[in-house]
Amino acid sequence: MNTKIEHIEAIALRIPFTAGGKSDVGAWGDGDLKTVDSLVVKVTTDSGLVGWGESFGFTSIPAVKVAIEQIIAPLCIGRDPSQIEKLMLELQRKLHIFGRSGAIMFGLSAIDIALWDIAGKAAGQPVHQLLGGADAKALDCYASLIRYTDPDTVVANVERALGEGYRRLKLHEVELPAVQAARQRAGDDVEITLDVNCPWTVRQALDMAEKLRPYKLRWLEEPVWPPENFEGLARLRREAGIPIAAGENASTLMEFQQLLRAGAVDFVQPSPAKMGGITELRKVFALANAHNTSVMVHTFYDGPGLLASVHASAALGGADAVVEWRYFDQEAYLYGDAIVPKNGAIAVPQGPGLGIEPDPDVVRDYRLP
Structure with missing residues (x-):
């Protein structure tokens, strides 16, 4: 029986940083920003393999997290994680009406990266x-x-x-x-x-x-x-x-x-x-x-x-x-x-x-x- 995607979890992180001086508003985030936010995605298969992906996020993280959890993840559960290109194309076609950029595409990107992580682990080889x-x-x-x-x-x-x-x-x-x-x-x-x-x-x-x-x-x-x-x-x-x-x-x-x-x-x-x-x-x-x-x-x-x-x-x-x-x-x-x-x-x-x-x-x- 083929391995299936069992669970997808979107995890938002906020980590303090220093940058050698006061940041200027307009480059990214706010002036004198002191934390950096990221959104990582954990994809788990029914065989126990786990893959990790990441979405471009920053201030858009809440929207991307919702897109992953409520729109994209339900379409992935039960699917074969090894059929990456087939699944990604199918999801792009199904979800294109909601936009070809922004939260949907960011979320798809994170899941794709996680599936490549799983593929490498299944093959016992690095992604490169x-x-x-x-x-x-x-x-x-x-x-x-x-x-x-x-x-x-x-x-x-x-x-x-x-x-x-x-x-x-x-x-x-x-x-x-x-x-x-x-x-x-x-x-x-x-x-x-x-x-x-x-x-x-x-x-x-x-x-x-x-x-x-x-x-x-x-x-x-x-x-x-x-x-x-x-x-x-x-x-x-x-x-x-x-x-x-x-x-x-x-x-x-x-x-x-x-x-x-x-x-x-x-x-x-x-x-x-x-x-x-x-x-x-x-x-x-x-x-x-x-x-x-x-x-x-x-x-x-x-x-x-x-x-x-x-x-x-x-x-x-x-x-x-x-x-x-x-x-x-x-x-x-x-x-x-x-x-x-x-x-x-x-x-x-x-x-x-x-x-x-x-x-x-x-x-x-x-x-x-």
Whole structure:
């Protein structure tokens, strides 16, 4: 008799953190935010195998939790966990009327990641092996700083990241003095990317790009509002003189196809906890390869969504693979020290499935009611 999905549990966590200075309202969350919320999903089979997934959440967690528990989970109970692609496509088709983004897709993403974890455990292999195998035992990371605005605070955190061995940095600043200060402190040999979170019209973005060119950015990320303005991004890419990155707000394979067909980006950034999990992520790698475009997976989380990104990047990303690390200090980490980068690199887990199990004490101590 085939194994069946027996239970699905959505678990919200809230963990205090410090970030080397006061965060600026508008980057993500509130100004001077002191806790980070995440939503992990535990899928249990009737044979006792357990898989863990993660949804993109933050302030949308209550909506995603309801979507998983009341809409998605009942459609999964009793199904064969090994038929991942078949089940995910069926659920996308059944639930498309409720939206192809947001809570539904975030929830599907979490369950998909958990099913890949189960598949790896059932096979006794890490997920990266299921995706074709990986030679790399570790991947370079970039320290993804939050937005500070204050140049002195930016410099202090750049210094801290460099001191910990990072040679790649991401800023979330939108004002030139902060970017200038970071580049001056880091020097020309450190790779700096800039994520501005969709603030500008195309004309404004072109004007800003002219001012940003002297700072030799590896890429300018999500410069245009709205994020689905792929033609505007393509124009910016042609005229800005800075490589363009985007994709974390795309939710379906069709959006990625349109983004790449428009020639809008040099780096495409699928977010597996938002856009369908590992099942869809591997398709984006194939699409990007067909368009000669590098994939830089969006990983502004540190649970199963991050592990999914590491496995996929190691197996499918080739020599370009780099992992985003959310650069602040949490009171506790879901995996303890096992996944924290060392000297600017993150280990590729070698155990079955996602390769690392959540710390039950962290889940217990930081779980929201």
